[in-house]
Amino acid sequence: MFQRNRKTEAFVDFINLALGGFLILSPWLLGFKSQLGWHTSWMAGAAIGVVAIFSIADLFDTVSIPAFFESEEWINLTIGSWLAICPWVLNFNDDTMAMQVHLVVGIVVAAIGAVELWVIHHRPA
Structure with missing residues (x-):
């Protein structure tokens, strides 16, 4: 069975938690002009943070969520991909700071999720 390295997993999850927190605070810290930029930043930051918190809790066996650690990576890959393209899809690309932060x-976030998925599925026997 797949054995997780707690230090590496915790480090990656804390990075995701920090990125989610930064995304929530970035409209105030960096002065977004677009309302869509504000709302997208809050929602995506909260989603990334919640996924990271559940993953950290599952990693240290305080909550038992079977096979969540792979689902977490798919969720992060999806959210990260959405964040990277949403300034153009939602048309707030005129707010340069919001666009750059989201991108x-x-x-x-998407790269971390993709690398973790690759590691999960390409681990030597």
């Missing part, structure tokens, strides 16, 4: 955080 960078989205790419980082």
